[in-house]
Amino acid sequence: MLLRLARPADAEAIRTIYNAEVTGSTVTFDLRPRSLEEQRAWLDARSGAFAVLVAEDEGEVVGFASLSPYRDRPAYSTTVEESIYIRHDQRGKGLGKALLGEIVEVASRQGFHTIMARVVGHHQASIGLHRSVGFGVVGVEREVGRKFGKWLDVVVMQRML
Structure with missing residues (x-):
């Protein structure tokens, strides 16, 4: 398994996973799938400090992790939010922990002070994954999302760098 910075050519694989x-x-x-053009724009917006890493297995992208700005206001500039997605058939192999650990290291090397994660409330595997690399729960936002006819909570997690 190879972890590396995403390239423009990875946009379609990232889009498929997402x-x-x-x-x-x-x-x-x-609620709406991304077009290839939207995925390319998303990838372009995450260059420099706001990196995207991919996990590649035998030349195929099977997961990705990204850093995004946490909020627009300048005082938040040293805080980032991470996201991680693993292709369904690759879960349970330690790939998520490897990607998450590496994106945390990237954030630290880039000089960020803290990294945030927002996990849908019932996703215990993701909450456990984040805990395993040093994130802690700092709050729960109750019923802030609605999808598939269900109200969804968000667990807010944080790791100081």
């Missing part, structure tokens, strides 16, 4: 979660799960609150 869109499967948009249409089939509540781990993202997006």
